[in-house]
Amino acid sequence: MNGDLKIDELWSLKLKPSDLYNIERWPSDKPATGGGHTYIQVPKRLVADVLAFLREAYPDKGVPVILEVNNRARPDLEAERLEFWEKSSGRMRIARQNRHGQARLRAxxxxxxxxxxxxxxxxxxxATLLDSIGGLHIYLARAADGTVWAGYTVGNPSEADSQLPFADILWGDSPGGYWRYEAPTK
Structure with missing residues (x-):
């Protein structure tokens, strides 16, 4: 997973079946009232983690936190805009992620x-799909040069990946979280 990218910070989120359904929902499956949500929800318990990664305070209503994000699987592609918005009850959302109605992040x-x-x-x-693959985590990683990269993991880590210092928030049953490199003190 790490490859030649020196990761200084990482944020991850395990997707729930409702998140996967909503970002995959087809236009013909739109609820009778409203459009149904087309975002990935960040639960309240992980909002402090995403804000630490974003290096921002909780956004005001109607004002997104915008991040330019590169694709970890395809570093040759141009960076894309990713928007984080406030949501009721102290939650947040990663906006415009339904692939049939918006331009979901390519990663x-x-x-x-x-x-x-x-x-x-x-x-x-x-739920059946997520169970069959052992879970799905999306992540954002900030490299030492400040660039932000997006990707995802499924299932459990390989033996090598399990040795990464952030493995505990990136695979398996973990709900996700935030990790930051701490230089050793002398």
Whole structure:
């Protein structure tokens, strides 16, 4: 996972079946009232972690925190804009992530191997899929040069990846979290 990228900070989030369903939902499956959410929800317990990574305070209503993000799987692609917005009850959302109605971050797209649902599949199907792959975490990693990279992991780490200092928040049952490199003190 780490490769030749020196990671200084990392934030991750384990996707729930409802998140996967909502970012995969087809236009024909739109709720009768409203459009249904098309974002990835950051639960309240992980908001402090994402804000630490973003190096921002909780955003005011109607004012997004914007991040330029590169694709870890395809570093040759141009950086993309990723928006974080406030949400009720102290939660946050990663906006515009439904692949059928918006331009989802390419690093989290089926073209990069990201798990997907077919038309007419629902939250139950999303749960079955996530169980079959051992879970799905999205992540943002800040490199030593300040660039931000997006990617995802599934299942459990390889033997080598399990030795990474942030492995505990990036695979398996972890809900996600924040990790920052701390230089050893003398």
């Amino acid at each position: 989290w797209s089926p073209e990069m191997g990201f798990p997907s649902l077919e038309q007419y599949q629902d939250t139950g199907d999303a």
